[in-house]
Amino acid sequence: MDGAHDMGGMHGFGPVVEPGGELPYHARWEPRVFALHLVTGFEGLGAGPGGRQTREEMDPASYLAASYFERWTWSAEQRLLRKGTIAPGEVEAMMERLAGGEAAPEHADPAMAERMIARLQRRVPMDPPPADARFAPGDRVRVSRMRPPGHTRCPRYVRGVAGTIERVRGADRLPDLTTYGLAAEPEPVYAVRFASGDVWGPGEEPPFTVLLDLWDSYLEPA
Amino acid sequence: MSAGHHHERAASAAELRAHALEAVLAERGLVSTDAIDAVVAYYEQDVGPQNGARAVARAWVDDGYRERLLAHPNEALDELGFGGMEGHNMAVVANSETVHNVIVCTLCSCYPWPVLGLPPSWYKSEAYRARVVAEPRAVLREFGLALADDVEVRVWDSSAEMRYLVLPLRPAGSEGLGEEELAARVTRDCMIGTALP
Numbered sequence: 001m002d003g004a005h006d007m008g009g010m011h012g013f014g015p016v017v018e019p020g021g022e023l024p025y026h027a028r029w030e031p032r033v034f035a036l037h038l039v040t041g042f043e044g045l046g047a048g049p050g051g052r053q054t055r056e057e058m059d060p061a062s063y064l065a066a067s068y069f070e071r072w073t074w075s076a077e078q079r080l081l082r083k084g085t086i087a088p089g090e091v092e093a094m095m096e097r098l099a100g101g102e103a104a105p106e107h108a109d110p111a112m113a114e115r116m117i118a119r120l121q122r123r124v125p126m127d128p129p130p131a132d133a134r135f136a137p138g139d140r141v142r143v144s145r146m147r148p149p150g151h152t153r154c155p156r157y158v159r160g161v162a163g164t165i166e167r168v169r170g171a172d173r174l175p176d177l178t179t180y181g182l183a184a185e186p187e188p189v190y191a192v193r194f195a196s197g198d199v200w201g202p203g204e205e206p207p208f209t210v211l212l213d214l215w216d217s218y219l220e221p222a
Numbered sequence: 223m224s225a226g227h228h229h230e231r232a233a234s235a236a237e238l239r240a241h242a243l244e245a246v247l248a249e250r251g252l253v254s255t256d257a258i259d260a261v262v263a264y265y266e267q268d269v270g271p272q273n274g275a276r277a278v279a280r281a282w283v284d285d286g287y288r289e290r291l292l293a294h295p296n297e298a299l300d301e302l303g304f305g306g307m308e309g310h311n312m313a314v315v316a317n318s319e320t321v322h323n324v325i326v327c328t329l330c331s332c333y334p335w336p337v338l339g340l341p342p343s344w345y346k347s348e349a350y351r352a353r354v355v356a357e358p359r360a361v362l363r364e365f366g367l368a369l370a371d372d373v374e375v376r377v378w379d380s381s382a383e384m385r386y387l388v389l390p391l392r393p394a395g396s397e398g399l400g401e402e403e404l405a406a407r408v409t410r411d412c413m414i415g416t417a418l419p
Contacts, residue, residue, distance in 0.1 A: 008328035109254030
C-alpha cells in the first residue's frame with residue numbers, strides 16, 4: 001500500500017534530534033497501549049491483518065497527524081471492532097465513565113501474564129535459504145515497478161532501481177499475500193544493496209549504500 | 223513529532239481513549255491488568271540495550287564469539303539468553319575502519335527488541351525514517367557524528383523480517399578494560415549506528 005507510512009526519502013519533516021527524543025515514550029498510557037496491542041493480538045481478540053498492516057490503512061492525513069502510540073491505539077481498536085470483540089460506541093461509553101471520575105475496571109489473571117512473557121520469548125525464525133534460490137550473491141537485480149494495493153515490504157524508493165544481491169537471508173512466504181490469509185509458498189529473501197546514486201541520483205553527500213531485505217517476487221534479473 | 227509536541231497537543235484525548243480501551247477489555251475479563259503490567263515491566267526491566275551491550279562486549283573480548291555473532295547471530299545471541307519477539311531473524315553488522323553501519327525502518331519502526339528494548343522516539347519519527355536513507359551523513363551530524371568522507375556508510379532498512387544490531391569498533395585505549403566495563407561503554411545509539419563508543 002503506497003500510504004503515508006512509506007516515507008523513505010520524503011522531505012519536510014525537520015530535524016531528527018529534538019528534546020525528549022531519547023525516550024521510548026513520555027506518558028504511562030503509551031507503553032500500556034503498546035502492551036495492550038500485544039496482549040489482544042496474542043489472545044486472538046483482534047481480526048484482520050496485523051497491527052502494522054492495519055496502521056498502514058490509516059488515511060494519510062490521520063497517519064501523519066497521529067503520534068506513534070496514537071496509531072497503536074487506533075490499530076488495536078480497529079482490530080477489536082473487526083473481530084466483534086468490542087462493539088461500536090463501547091470505547092466512547094467507557095471514555096465518558098472514566099472522564100466522569102469512575103475508577104477504571106481491572107481484571108487479574110496471572111496465567112495470562114505468564115502466557116504473554118512466554119510468547120514474547122518464543123523464537124520463530126524464517127526457513128533457511130533454499131538451495132535453488134534464483135539469485136546468488138553478486139548477481140545484479142532490478143526491483144520491479146509495482147503498485148501494490150495492500151501491504152508490502154517493498155518501499156517505493158527502491159522500485160525500478162537496480163542493485164546487487166548481498167546474501168540470501170532465508171525463505172519466507174510473501175507478506176503481500178499472507179497478510180490477507182492468501183496462500184503463498186516460501187520463497188527466497190535476499191539482502192540487496194543499492195548505490196545511493198542509483199536510488200536518489202546525484203546528491204551532496206559522498207556515495208553511500210542502502211541495503212534492504214527483499215522477497216524474490218519483488219525482483220527481476222538486471 | 224519525534225519529541226513532544228504531538229504528545230502535548232493530543233495527550234488528554236489519546237490517553238483517555240487508550241485507557242478506556244484497556245478498561246473495556248478488563249471489565250469483560252478478556253485482558254488482565256497484570257498481563258499488561260507484565261509486558262510493560264518486561265521491556266522496562268528485563269529487556270533493553272544492556273542486552274545488546276553484553277553481546278558487543280563479549281564480541282570485543284572473545285574472537286570466537288565475534289565470529290559466531292556475525293555468522294550465526296540468532297544462535298550467538300541465544301547463548302546469552304537473548305531472543306524472541308521482533309528478533310526472530312537477527313543480523314549483526316560490523317563497523318570497520320572503512321565501513322559504518324546504521325539501521326532504520328522506513329515503512330514501520332522495526333527494531334531489535336530482544337537486544338535493544340523499545341526504540342527511542344527519534345527512531346520512530348518521520349524525520350529519521352524519511353531522511354537517514356537519503357542523507358545519512360546529515361542525520362549522523364545531528365547526533366554529533368562526523369564521519370570521514372572515505373568511510374562507506376551502509377544504511378540497513380529493516381522493513382522486512384530481519385532485525386539489525388550494529389557491532390561498533392572497540393574504542394582505542396580500552397585494552398585494559400574487562401567485559402563488564404566495556405559493556406558500560408556501549409550505548410544504545412552505538413548499536414543503532416548514530417553514535418560511537
